[in-house]
Amino acid sequence: MLKFLKQVGDYAKDSFQAAKFIGQGLAVTFDHMGRRPVTVQYPYEKLIPSERYRGRIHFEFDKCISCEVCVRVCPINLPVVDWEFNKEQKKKKLNHYSIDFGVCIFCGNCVEYCPTNCLSMTEEYELSAYDRHELNYDSVALGRLPEKVTLDPMVQPMRELAYLPKGVTDPHDLPKGSQRAGRHPEDILEELEQEKAQREKASADSEKN
């Protein structure tokens, strides 16, 4: 009998503990329900890709010298450079250039190594198509200017975490004119210039003395 009563007591104690923990968990859940969701409501709200984002590649036909460096540095030799040798000019003439974005891994090697900078990465990432052959961009499609999140009147652009002001983690409702955390490259350059000027002044002063 005593054993049975002890079992009942233990059961009641365990049940109380479990109910307490569930209550504590629910308190946290309800606390979160009162907070503003940080969800970005795509497609009406979109994050602005970072400045080094590797989106769709842009190509400038007139700058390409058909050297095929982009093909050699590509992990899958993807860019198709169709050229012919112009005997009169003794120069390669580019006929056609294409990149198949269904195969590209957006590593940016071709952009990095192109000697004439005719390739660049854009911030465009919405490339989905119903037919995979539509992803094979020719030189005209590659030369199209990229769509910008910030220029779309239907979209509310939002900053990514690294571009939010210090201490802010939610991209919604930022105060106007708020600066991103950290320093801009131009700020760093300015500081370096000032340091250089100070060093030069100090060395000029020491030479005088």
Ligand code: SF4
């Ligand atoms: S981004 Fe990378 S995978 Fe795509 S074409 Fe360039 S080198 Fe090739």
Ligand code: SF4
């Ligand atoms: S590396 Fe640049 S210049 Fe050379 S073929 Fe490729 S795109 Fe043209």
